[in-house]
Amino acid sequence: MQKSYLMAPGPTPVPEQVALRMAAPAIHHRTPQFSRLFRETHEGLKYLLQTENDVLMLASSGSGAMEGAVVNAMSSSEKAIVINGGKFGERWGKICEAYGLEVLWLNYPWGAPADPAQVEELLLQHENVGAVFVQACDTASTVAHPVACLGKLVQKHPRTLLVVDGITAVGAADIAMDRDGIDMLLVGSQKALMLPPGLACVGVSTKAWEKISQSDMPRFYFDFQKERKALAKDTTAYTPAASLITGLHEVLAMIRQEGLAHLHKRTELLARAARAGLQALGLELLAPAAPAASCSGARLPESLDGKALVRYLRDTMGVTVAGGQDHLEGKIIRINHMGYVDSFDIVTALAALEMALHRFGQPVKLGQGVAAAQEILLERYPS
Amino acid sequence: MQKSYLMAPGPTPVPEQVALRMAAPAIHHRTPQFSRLFRETHEGLKYLLQTENDVLMLASSGSGAMEGAVVNAMSSSEKAIVINGGKFGERWGKICEAYGLEVLWLNYPWGAPADPAQVEELLLQHENVGAVFVQACDTASTVAHPVACLGKLVQKHPRTLLVVDGITAVGAADIAMDRDGIDMLLVGSQKALMLPPGLACVGVSTKAWEKISQSDMPRFYFDFQKERKALAKDTTAYTPAASLITGLHEVLAMIRQEGLAHLHKRTELLARAARAGLQALGLELLAPAAPAASCSGARLPESLDGKALVRYLRDTMGVTVAGGQDHLEGKIIRINHMGYVDSFDIVTALAALEMALHRFGQPVKLGQGVAAAQEILLERYPS
Amino acid sequence: MQKSYLMAPGPTPVPEQVALRMAAPAIHHRTPQFSRLFRETHEGLKYLLQTENDVLMLASSGSGAMEGAVVNAMSSSEKAIVINGGKFGERWGKICEAYGLEVLWLNYPWGAPADPAQVEELLLQHENVGAVFVQACDTASTVAHPVACLGKLVQKHPRTLLVVDGITAVGAADIAMDRDGIDMLLVGSQKALMLPPGLACVGVSTKAWEKISQSDMPRFYFDFQKERKALAKDTTAYTPAASLITGLHEVLAMIRQEGLAHLHKRTELLARAARAGLQALGLELLAPAAPAASCSGARLPESLDGKALVRYLRDTMGVTVAGGQDHLEGKIIRINHMGYVDSFDIVTALAALEMALHRFGQPVKLGQGVAAAQEILLERYPS
Amino acid sequence: MQKSYLMAPGPTPVPEQVALRMAAPAIHHRTPQFSRLFRETHEGLKYLLQTENDVLMLASSGSGAMEGAVVNAMSSSEKAIVINGGKFGERWGKICEAYGLEVLWLNYPWGAPADPAQVEELLLQHENVGAVFVQACDTASTVAHPVACLGKLVQKHPRTLLVVDGITAVGAADIAMDRDGIDMLLVGSQKALMLPPGLACVGVSTKAWEKISQSDMPRFYFDFQKERKALAKDTTAYTPAASLITGLHEVLAMIRQEGLAHLHKRTELLARAARAGLQALGLELLAPAAPAASCSGARLPESLDGKALVRYLRDTMGVTVAGGQDHLEGKIIRINHMGYVDSFDIVTALAALEMALHRFGQPVKLGQGVAAAQEILLERYPS
Incomplete structure (x- = not known):
């Protein structure tokens, strides 16, 4: 299973x-x-x-x-x-x-x-x-x-x-x-x-x-x-x-x-957490100047076969993210944070990405992307 | 309920x-x-x-x-x-x-x-x-x-x-x-x-x-x-x-x-039953020369408010059939017999129609349309 | 199907x-x-x-x-x-x-x-x-x-x-x-x-x-x-x-x-319709003196194999009713009218029973039980 | 939401x-x-x-x-x-x-x-x-x-x-x-x-x-x-x-x-990951000598209100874990790893626990429990 x-x-x-x-x-x-x-x-x-x-x-x-x-x-x-x-x-x-x-x-x-x-x-x-x-x-x-x-x-x-x-x-x-x-x-x-x-x-x-x-x-x-x-x-x-x-x-x-204001705020928080996690893993954001609230993209290391990574995440790990299209095919990864998504979906995506990058020989420190995301997600949970 | x-x-x-x-x-x-x-x-x-x-x-x-x-x-x-x-x-x-x-x-x-x-x-x-x-x-x-x-x-x-x-x-x-x-x-x-x-x-x-x-x-x-x-x-x-x-x-x-042959045969049987039932109630078929296998239409008595009848069937009796469109609005009734439909759906539609016609003052004999349909539906159930 | x-x-x-x-x-x-x-x-x-x-x-x-x-x-x-x-x-x-x-x-x-x-x-x-x-x-x-x-x-x-x-x-x-x-x-x-x-x-x-x-x-x-x-x-x-x-x-x-009063009234109406239908088919009620509101039972003709009839209804016609238990096994039929049941379920059960009795050689007139039930069910649908 | x-x-x-x-x-x-x-x-x-x-x-x-x-x-x-x-x-x-x-x-x-x-x-x-x-x-x-x-x-x-x-x-x-x-x-x-x-x-x-x-x-x-x-x-x-x-x-x-052998192996892996994560957060296992494959328990710091922590996880963070019963009430936390559970559920539970402990003033390093679990979960995903 x-x-x-x-x-x-x-x-x-x-x-x-x-x-x-x-x-x-x-x-x-x-x-x-x-x-x-x-x-x-x-x-x-x-x-x-x-x-x-x-x-x-x-x-x-x-x-x-x-x-x-x-x-x-x-x-x-x-x-x-x-x-x-x-x-x-x-x-x-x-x-x-x-x-x-x-x-x-x-x-x-x-x-x-x-x-x-x-x-x-x-x-x-x-x-x-x-x-x-x-x-x-x-x-x-x-x-x-x-x-x-x-x-x-x-x-x-x-x-x-x-x-x-x-x-x-x-x-x-x-x-x-x-x-x-x-x-x-x-x-x-x-x-x-x-x-x-x-x-x-x-x-x-x-x-x-x-x-x-x-x-x-x-x-x-x-x-x-x-x-x-x-x-x-x-x-x-x-x-x-x-x-x-x-x-x-x-x-x-x-x-x-939920209310529109809360919905937008929650999505923005998840977006910030996703971006922080991706960056903590040393990945460069695809749209750093004007990143979307709905989904985040990051460039993968040049040496990496991005299509294989996305396939590994989906078929071996069960985590479906998106890769790149057209000239970005195989070069980026895209993660969703709109809709029926909450903190621990971002954590899941990042934890899986860390493990997959590790399996693909990248020098990633497990837990590092997750920790960066958690730091931001804490805002969602007041004392 | x-x-x-x-x-x-x-x-x-x-x-x-x-x-x-x-x-x-x-x-x-x-x-x-x-x-x-x-x-x-x-x-x-x-x-x-x-x-x-x-x-x-x-x-x-x-x-x-x-x-x-x-x-x-x-x-x-x-x-x-x-x-x-x-x-x-x-x-x-x-x-x-x-x-x-x-x-x-x-x-x-x-x-x-x-x-x-x-x-x-x-x-x-x-x-x-x-x-x-x-x-x-x-x-x-x-x-x-x-x-x-x-x-x-x-x-x-x-x-x-x-x-x-x-x-x-x-x-x-x-x-x-x-x-x-x-x-x-x-x-x-x-x-x-x-x-x-x-x-x-x-x-x-x-x-x-x-x-x-x-x-x-x-x-x-x-x-x-x-x-x-x-x-x-x-x-x-x-x-x-x-x-x-x-x-x-x-x-x-x-x-x-089910197999296409059986599907077509079953639908045709339901269609014949529906038509027999409608006719037994004294209604005239809308397309007697070339009736469809998928649905049957019948003209309602001129004196009847067909829109009210369809509304009564739906809102008072819970049985949704179709009325007429454009120039046939209020003048006909249409009953489905394609898809996820079986004998007793035809029986239901006819029994409801009988009762509604009765309520609208038509001289219908309860059970008469149903009986005509049953006669044909028997073919579906071999001894 | x-x-x-x-x-x-x-x-x-x-x-x-x-x-x-x-x-x-x-x-x-x-x-x-x-x-x-x-x-x-x-x-x-x-x-x-x-x-x-x-x-x-x-x-x-x-x-x-x-x-x-x-x-x-x-x-x-x-x-x-x-x-x-x-x-x-x-x-x-x-x-x-x-x-x-x-x-x-x-x-x-x-x-x-x-x-x-x-x-x-x-x-x-x-x-x-x-x-x-x-x-x-x-x-x-x-x-x-x-x-x-x-x-x-x-x-x-x-x-x-x-x-x-x-x-x-x-x-x-x-x-x-x-x-x-x-x-x-x-x-x-x-x-x-x-x-x-x-x-x-x-x-x-x-x-x-x-x-x-x-x-x-x-x-x-x-x-x-x-x-x-x-x-x-x-x-x-x-x-x-x-x-x-x-x-x-x-x-x-x-x-x-729905309200309890309406629920009880509706169930009683369905019960009366079911009993009227069974009797119109010439069947004797099992509990004529004090019939239940929830379900009706009727004795089948002695000559009939009641177990085969119930099996035929279920396996050939798709209509699951109950037969008898213990010493009444094979001798009666029982029909439900409590719960998520409405007029046309009673009609369905009776129409199916008519057709099955016919197939088992009983001299039943198709539509007769249904008509008797409809007569009573009309009360549910005011003009 | x-x-x-x-x-x-x-x-x-x-x-x-x-x-x-x-x-x-x-x-x-x-x-x-x-x-x-x-x-x-x-x-x-x-x-x-x-x-x-x-x-x-x-x-x-x-x-x-x-x-x-x-x-x-x-x-x-x-x-x-x-x-x-x-x-x-x-x-x-x-x-x-x-x-x-x-x-x-x-x-x-x-x-x-x-x-x-x-x-x-x-x-x-x-x-x-x-x-x-x-x-x-x-x-x-x-x-x-x-x-x-x-x-x-x-x-x-x-x-x-x-x-x-x-x-x-x-x-x-x-x-x-x-x-x-x-x-x-x-x-x-x-x-x-x-x-x-x-x-x-x-x-x-x-x-x-x-x-x-x-x-x-x-x-x-x-x-x-x-x-x-x-x-x-x-x-x-x-x-x-x-x-x-x-x-x-x-x-x-x-x-x-899945096969029983794989099922048992998978559950044991999740169990080991959960225990490693709990221990990496400085928590003491409840049953260190003979821990169950199905669920893990850990003692919470004495100073902590364990009932409040479990409530916070559930009501504020959306993550339902179990606390303790009888004399362990308020003193432990229990996490499931049997049934319809996979790697990222363990990651989720641990990430949430880290954040909740942080909110309750414990000196926990975010990502540390997750990382310890990931290390073991990697076994589930061969190169």
Whole structure:
């Protein structure tokens, strides 16, 4: 027997009570009973996104919602500014190009946050920028982009939206749609929402609705206006991912009970502990300047076969963390601290990493990463 | 306390063992462990669709897969023949039009099956028909269209695909993709697959792949070629609906254990019993010429408030059936017999209907519909 | 695939929400968290038994609680009056004899209720009767004994207790411990409490506590005084059946929500419907004079192999009912209507029985039993 | 939100797959379907107890099985040797006395193993010793008694049985009923069997059956001969704890898959790691001479309020460990390593303990206990 510990930045562990809630017999999704649950879930989403805007619920994974954002926010003659500092930043651009849109790329090394000044410059250079697309956190590089700063900039441009992929950020970091000037804010079920994948949510601002009404892009399944009409009747345009919405209802109740402020503080504490542990093991952080609250990445020693290390942790030790993608494949390790995670999950990930590094011949002192994390985690437990 | 009985044609009841399987801790979807489950699920889908073709798994509800079929099967200069004999037939046309395609509509009264001769005529009249779009069963009208006949016709046209929405048919009726000459065959999780909604599968023929490679339609999330590449590596292009795929793995094991032939025979028996019961109550079938195996519809007496009847059955009696949509709203009742349904669910639906009709002042003889159904259900239980 | 329908008088179906509640991670049973749940469960039991007395929770099946009742209620020099009108009545006597007690047997044909006059006579004839042991309902014979009458009688005898096995009665029939003069009242988890077996509860009156304190019988695991001390501290003397107590907490919340009066009325309605259905099929009730609210029994035609019929119902049709025990083996059928059961479960049981009788060559008219039941079940659904 | 980590020596965590298995709809326990499951479970128990003997399954907690052992093994004229080195040793004697048996007490300080020479001496001094009662491990003192040595001794005495409470030992340590000369071996569900409490199993040797047949003790619910007869028909004498037996079936499949040798080795490794961690924190082991494989105990610094520490760990940190009982209350801490436990549970318990000790003003170096444990746990993960 070997126990499994899931510590990758999505999918994250589903709380037992949520998993069991979703296992209960379904309510038909076209009934007043489901409508009530749907309405309450919508209210909970507005609390989570800190917004008075509509928040749509789409039966798709996050990439589907990203496509939805593009084909609703943009018109065919507009240009898109895409902040690309990781695999998911790149995806924004690919979607735009698939739909024939001109992309103004702002590329950053993975791990470096976007520079708002460069965005401002582009906005001044180019007329007809339909939207700025960015990640609040790019999962692939564990960097947090300065979303609130971008919000301030973009708000000055009446024809330009700020579209934020908050899939690996909302529910971990303090991102407030209304306060921060975000026009579309995306959330995915399998991250801080502690659910299986297959549900994506998009908050849409008044400014965005105005633009959507003028958009000439082709769309059907991800037609936000049709969803908005359905939302007003407490339902969805097409068959909803009903079991995930039921789970989300439970998750949002848990989040409300904890309170957003506490949730953000707890996640930040776990993040600091994870980073302290990684650094105490002599590893260099992937995004030292702007590390995400949701997950931490660290570079592995050059001599190490990082893919083998991640495989060893998962298959021999039972601890699933993430490695790197694309050009970082085999070179980094990524650890989750959003969602259904607490102090001793961080301790577990670090203890396992120490032991695995030791097995891979690295001169690591057992307990050293753990101790550095414990030092910080103590803050969670007052005398 | 009141027990709930779910008898609508989607969502259908999820077997307890499947619901519990999905409640188990998740396997990360980017691991060899999940890949094995994914591969086995794919094999099971090929068994279910009776095909050697690839079967893609999309994180969306059925309408998303319909859009996917359109934007992959068609090119912008092509025309679409759409068989419209119900709400879902109409949806094929709406999607095509949303993407700027010219639609050749073949409209039928709800409940009437398509006439292959008319399709043939259109195919001869029009060059450049990219695809014929049809439902194997239109849930809204409970009619079964002659898919195999259409297959024979369309196969003669090398540039035309037969695209079949089998969402409310595959797993209920005997639809064999390869034998019947279907180029794209769609399945949805919440019908005969006995799962919650949020997963759609699409079988794609060699002829279809050839056409897809030449398609110039815009697409990203529903890019079948990208999915095909991922499928070859036992994964999906974007984050999969992992919990539903896990459930599907269990469902397909159940289906294999029963055997397709038995499954189709059992469903047909339940369908005949349901129809006999409805008719014994003096109700007229909605699709008498070509009734679906998956669900049965019957017209309610004109004098009756059908919406109130459906509400009474659900809210007062605990039995959820479906009413009518669009112009049939309040005029019909629809009962499910696909998926996790057995003899006594049909008995339950009919007994409840008898009692509700009685309460609504109809001159129904209690037990009469049940008896007619029992007569047929006896075949299921040999001496 | 074949669906299973559980219609035997124990174990009865566990509601999904209860089963899922018990599947959640356990709380350690020696913590304040569990103590709170335990205390609330105890309050719920007092509501269910309609008593101000202590209600003990024992980790055992009902027979263990019966032994507990005997070794606590009696002293070695006392005699026991045992009302034996079924398998479980007989068990009271066997337990007493195993512990060397003299038994005054009052035997009744299975299905006949006890005659209070005979009990009174015995009480007058014999000094030193420690207790009268009776079933509120004997599951084996589906008879209800006149517990309230016996309570009135026994109350006049200061040294005699009325010990009632309410395992197949409490939660189905209106049995009020305090009002009816019951000194020990036993409940079992797998009957009207809708739980798996393994938990038994015993209400104990003040009069009983007095007698227990003087009892000289050997006991350890079923030492009620030790349990009472533990109960005062919101716990049990030995490790409790914690998962079942957790489930009971949920069940009692469901029962409170429905309300006892409604629960009893609903069960009585289902009972009347079941009896009407059985009689409409030409079957003779097993306990016509005093039928139980919890389950109904009927004699099968002499010519019929009743064991084969029950087997056929279960293995071929998926409907589990109970046959007869001891001398009634193969001669009767018993159907449950307590616990998580509603109208259409009765319909299912009767429809299946009709079809099975037909298959066994009986001249039954399909739908006839169902119609008789429906007639009564209509009362549950007002216009 | 706070996650809970259960690390007390019973109840231990239930594996998710086992909890979900028990949540599935029940099979009636008097059917061939359940009999098959029961028979396979019995085979699995024989594998676990390493015996060819019958293993009875009782619906009770461990104390009920202890009473059962006493009233079946003994006759009223016989004496009992009771090895009392902890709370549960004492319980053997209390049960014997409750049934009027003469007890020859062999008392040991909590934590000290029994001395076989003293047992031998008593056996030579006294004729008519019916049985020697001992714990394989006394949970209260975390000591392992020399069961195999006692087996050798007792085997020489044809009228004396060795009765071993293996509740906190079987499934953790290598106890082989047949090899070690044990006549009755008790197991409880909520320890190494990873189940909720409420099921106890007792292996019974041929020598024991012979004695049982001559026993004159009163008994009914715990009548082993009646259970043996039922076991031969793949059932139990009284209603079984069916959900727990279903869970046990799953657990035994897991154990078989791992293999007993690996299971014992893994548990021993976790035990060594836990002890190394406790000692590295400067704590003195409770049973240094003969520590149990199942759980470890350590004395807390005299100055420390141990009850407050355990409460802090549980209520503030979410980590449930056990404190001391009776005269050790507030003075020790006990950590579990049997059942569904793996390396990082030990790490978690130790990391939490370090932090709690720090918060209670102890001069502990964070990470030190963890490091000592990691050093040993590395053995589990080969290069």
